[in-house]
Structure formats: C-alpha cells, structure tokens
Amino acid sequence: MYELFFQNFNKKVPLTTSEEEQIKRYLTPKKLRKKQYLLQEGDVCKSIAFIEKGALKAYSVDENGNERIIQFGVEGWVISDLYSFLTSEPATYNIDAIEDAELMLISKSAHEALLQHLPKYETFTRLNITGAYLAMQRRLTSIISSSLEERYVNFTTLYPEIVQRVPQHMIASYMGLTPETLSRVRQKMIRK
Amino acid sequence: MYELFFQNFNKKVPLTTSEEEQIKRYLTPKKLRKKQYLLQEGDVCKSIAFIEKGALKAYSVDENGNERIIQFGVEGWVISDLYSFLTSEPATYNIDAIEDAELMLISKSAHEALLQHLPKYETFTRLNITGAYLAMQRRLTSIISSSLEERYVNFTTLYPEIVQRVPQHMIASYMGLTPETLSRVRQKMIRK
DNA sequence: TTTTTTCATTGATTTTTATCAATGTAATTT
DNA sequence: AAATTACATTGATAAAAATCAATGAAAAAA
Numbered sequence: 001m002y003e004l005f006f007q008n009f010n011k012k013v014p015l016t017t018s019e020e021e022q023i024k025r026y027l028t029p030k031k032l033r034k035k036q037y038l039l040q041e042g043d044v045c046k047s048i049a050f051i052e053k054g055a056l057k058a059y060s061v062d063e064n065g066n067e068r069i070i071q072f073g074v075e076g077w078v079i080s081d082l083y084s085f086l087t088s089e090p091a092t093y094n095i096d097a098i099e100d101a102e103l104m105l106i107s108k109s110a111h112e113a114l115l116q117h118l119p120k121y122e123t124f125t126r127l128n129i130t131g132a133y134l135a136m137q138r139r140l141t142s143i144i145s146s147s148l149e150e151r152y153v154n155f156t157t158l159y160p161e162i163v164q165r166v167p168q169h170m171i172a173s174y175m176g177l178t179p180e181t182l183s184r185v186r187q188k189m190i191r192k
Numbered sequence: 193m194y195e196l197f198f199q200n201f202n203k204k205v206p207l208t209t210s211e212e213e214q215i216k217r218y219l220t221p222k223k224l225r226k227k228q229y230l231l232q233e234g235d236v237c238k239s240i241a242f243i244e245k246g247a248l249k250a251y252s253v254d255e256n257g258n259e260r261i262i263q264f265g266v267e268g269w270v271i272s273d274l275y276s277f278l279t280s281e282p283a284t285y286n287i288d289a290i291e292d293a294e295l296m297l298i299s300k301s302a303h304e305a306l307l308q309h310l311p312k313y314e315t316f317t318r319l320n321i322t323g324a325y326l327a328m329q330r331r332l333t334s335i336i337s338s339s340l341e342e343r344y345v346n347f348t349t350l351y352p353e354i355v356q357r358v359p360q361h362m363i364a365s366y367m368g369l370t371p372e373t374l375s376r377v378r379q380k381m382i383r384k
Numbered sequence: 385t386t387t388t389t390t391c392a393t394t395g396a397t398t399t400t401t402a403t404c405a406a407t408g409t410a411a412t413t414t
Numbered sequence: 415a416a417a418t419t420a421c422a423t424t425g426a427t428a429a430a431a432a433t434c435a436a437t438g439a440a441a442a443a444a
Contacts, residue, residue, distance in 0.1 A: 060337065068337040070329075083326055119311060126318040133325045134275055137262075140332050144368035145252065145260040148401090167421065176336035181401055183423055340431085359391065373431055375393055 001029055004052050004076055005104045012127045013120045022118065026110035032056075032097040038079070039095040045084035047105040051077050054101025055165055059173070060093040069173040072098075072162050078128060085111075098166060143176065148185045151175060193221055196244050196268055197296045204319045205312045214310065218302035224248075224289040230271070231287040237276035239297040243269050246293025247357055251365070252285040261366040264290075264354050270320060290358060335368070340377045343367060 005027070006020055015023070028047070032038060038056060039045050049056075051073050058071040058079060070093055073079035084091040085108065106114070114121040138158075142151050155171065156163050163171065172182035197219070198212055207215070220239070224230060230248060231237050241248075243265050250263040250271060262285055265271035276283040277300065298306070306313040330350075334343050347363065348355050355363065364374035 060333075062337065068333075070333060070336075082322070083329070086322070086326075119314075122311075122314055122318060126314060126321065129318065129321050129325055130274070130278070133321055133328065134278075136325065136328050136332060137275070140328060140335075141252075141260075141262060143332075143335055144262075144366075145254065169421070174336075178402055179422070180403085180424085184401090187423080361391070370432060371392070372394085372433080376431090379393080 001052070001102075002027065002104065005050050008050075008076055009124055013123050015120065019118065019120065023114065023121070026106065026114055028105040028107065028110075030103045030105050032101040032103065034097050034100050037094060037096045038103070039081060039084075039091050039093075041092060041094050042090045044088050045081040045091050047107045048078055048080040048082075048085060048111065049073075049095075050104040050106070051075055051079060052102040052104055054103075055098040055162075056095055056101055057098055057166075057170065058093050058095045067170075067173055068176075069170055072159070072166065072170075072174065074161060074165070078132070098170075148175075148177065148181070149189060152182070152185055152189070193244070193294075194219065194296065197242050200242075200268055201316055205315050207312065211310065211312065215306065215313070218298065218306055220297040220299065220302075222295045222297050224293040224295065226289050226292050229286060229288045230295070231273060231276075231283050231285075233284060233286050234282045236280050237273040237283050239299045240270055240272040240274075240277060240303065241265075241287075242296040242298070243267055243271060244294040244296060247290040247354075248287055248293055249290055249358075249362065250285050250287045259362075259365055260368075261362055264351070264358065264362075264366065266353060266357070270324070290362075340367075340369065340373070341381060344374070344377055344381070 002024060006015070006023075009015060009023075029052075030049075032054070038049060039058075041060065053075055056073045056079050057069050058073070058081070059067045059069045061067055071079065079095060081091040081093060081095070083089070088108075111125075115125065142154050146154065152175070155175065168182060168186075169179035172179045175182065177185075194216060198207070198215075201207060201215075221244075222241075224246070230241060231250075233252065245267055248265045248271050249261050250265070250273065251259045251261045253259055263271065271287060273283040273285060273287070275281070280300075303317075307317065334346050338346065344367070347367065360374060360378075361371035364371045367374065369377075
C-alpha cells in the first residue's frame, strides 16, 4: 500500500525503518473511483496526494463548461492545488480521477509536523517541488517556442504512459488546443 | 550591498546576526553592465544569482536569431538556469543584463555547503522554489486558458515594474507573441 | 551634433488555429 | 441487446496571429 511512496522517498532521501514508521503515522490512504473528485473548485485543498495507483487530472471549467486541463498525475506523482493547500484559500480548480485510483494523503497538519520534526521530509519536499518546477519549466518553454507538432512529439516522448491511458481530447486541452486541432496535427505526422 | 538579500531571507526565515555572517562568507557579489552575460548557452551554470539591483533576462535564441524570453528578473528575484546548475549539464539558454545590475552569487559548492550545515538555508531554498513554482503555474494557466488581452492585463497588474523598465518587444517574446501582435492587443485595449 | 540603431506602430497578406457541423465507431449505461 | 454517450475524425468557414514591409520617433553611439 505504501510501497511506491517510500520507494520514491528513499530514492530521494534514504530513510531508516523507524523513520518510515514515523512517517506512516502521518499518511492517510484513500481510494477514488473513476470520475470521483479529490478536490472541487471553491473548496480548500486540505491535502497533498501521492498517487500509488491510477490516473488523475487537475482542471478548471470555463464559461462554456469546457475543461482546461492543468496537470495530469499517474503512479509516483504528486497532485494537489498547492496554492490553495499553502494559503488555505479556495481552490481555483478541480481534481478528479480519470481511472480508479489509490492515494496517500498528507494533510496540512501532517505536512507541517513532518517539516518541523523530520529534516529529511523537508529535503524530500524541496526535491519534489524542484522536480515539479523543472518539469513545468520544460512545458512552458515548449509552449512558447515550439510548433504544435514539436510540442506533441515532446509530450508523447516525455509521457508515453499518459498518451496510452488518457483520451486525446484531454491531451489537447492540456496543450491548450481544441481536439480538432490536435487530431489534425496527428494526421499530418502520420502522413510523413 | 547585501541588504536586499538578507531582507528577503529574514522575511522568509528569520536569522541571527551570526547566521547572517556565516552566510555572507558564501556569497560572491558581482556587477554586470547592460548587455553583459551572466550565463551563455552551452556553458554550465555555476551559480544562482540573487538580484540586488537592475534587471536581467533569461532567453534562448532560435534558428533565425530571434530571442525567446523565458524569464525576467529584477530586484529581489533569483535568476539562473536551475536545471544546468543542478545537473552540471550545459545551459540551454542565456542570461544577460537588461540594465546594469548588482548580484549576489551562490556557487554550487556554497549552495551545497549551506544546505548541509544550515537547516534554515534549506527552508529558504524550499520557500523560494515553491514561490517560483506557483508563479510559473500562474503563467502557464494564463497561457493555456486566457485571451491575449487577459494575459497582457494579467502581466501588467502582476509585474507593473517590468512593464515600466523593459521594452515591449521583450514582453511580447515572454508572452510567446510577435511584437506586432502585442502592439495590436494594446491598441484594442486603449480604444475601450 | 549627426548618424545609427532600437523600438513601436500600422497596413496588407498569409498562415495557423478555432469554431461549427456532421459522421462513424467504440464504450458505457440501461 | 438496445440505446445513449463519449470520442476521434473530416470538411467548410471564421477568427486569430504571424509574416512581410514600411514609417516615424526615440535612444544610443559616433
């Protein structure tokens, strides 16, 4: 149940068994069915979710009811509305399950307690956020300086498992495109 | 000379005078003239720069010699190619001074030593990267889900000092637009 | 000061992408 | 099993943004 979380943690910051036990007491497992919300716009984000299994998406909904996907998450990733989590302001987007999912939740109080008492947890957090920052930097650079085709190839090589598991129109949304446009980009690529 | 850096640090993590002295030994001041490079594509990024004074930009250059601006930095901000800094791989972009600038550099060895020996520095680093992550998240969300006009208004309200100090075509580049398009967006706004 | 260079704007045109509409298929629900 | 819904594709058209070209003003360099 906790396997992936600690595998991940140990890869970044090696832990003793007793440290693992200590951290376990702060984790809350949670299962989500497909389409079930982890977080709804307007609610305060009460926890960070580490994904043990399944796939989730973070997204906002525009005036016309269209979803704009901000972030995907699969096994081994962390998902949350970090701004809402840190400030306790209402979330500006939704998070739900694309597939049935199993999560390890870290509540705000757990997060703060771990930061206070376990320096390795702060290091883990720092490395996680650094990784997330670098990933987002790549995504942003790709958006402002590459063609659609390059961006799509980029995405598929970086996240092949997501391409397999997630419907195309969600990837289009993630890229800031309409589904029609992405479909045409793909057609052009196939012809080559 | 170190005022802004420590003002910033203390706002995030309060320091004792002796801790300040300790940290000072790891900092290297540096001045840059306008147009001078802090980092050139292909070189390894050897330090993180805290900006005491002036303005800088991080950018890549495409096949046609056009600059794509990835990031601006002014007083109180940090600028670097974090990926290159952390991995010691060649930088994929350039950083130079838009205005004469004064920086506080933290070398890789200084960074690592401070992380090891001063927990408050790790906290400072964590908070910095978290702030940068949230700022980039805002920027990304704005790009994939807002109109050009909204994005420009967004930028001007968020970073009015940059609008004052930096030529428009650089802001266009930062937004992933041509200067002509930004000029037209502005015209439309003025007419209202 | 004079000369260059940088910069912002505007117009005409082309290219790119979104929108609207329709279709067939696959997946899900009843 | 039948009906409904979700999904990807394609075509026609509209809207948005890029490109090419020219101009004048401001800033920087000579």
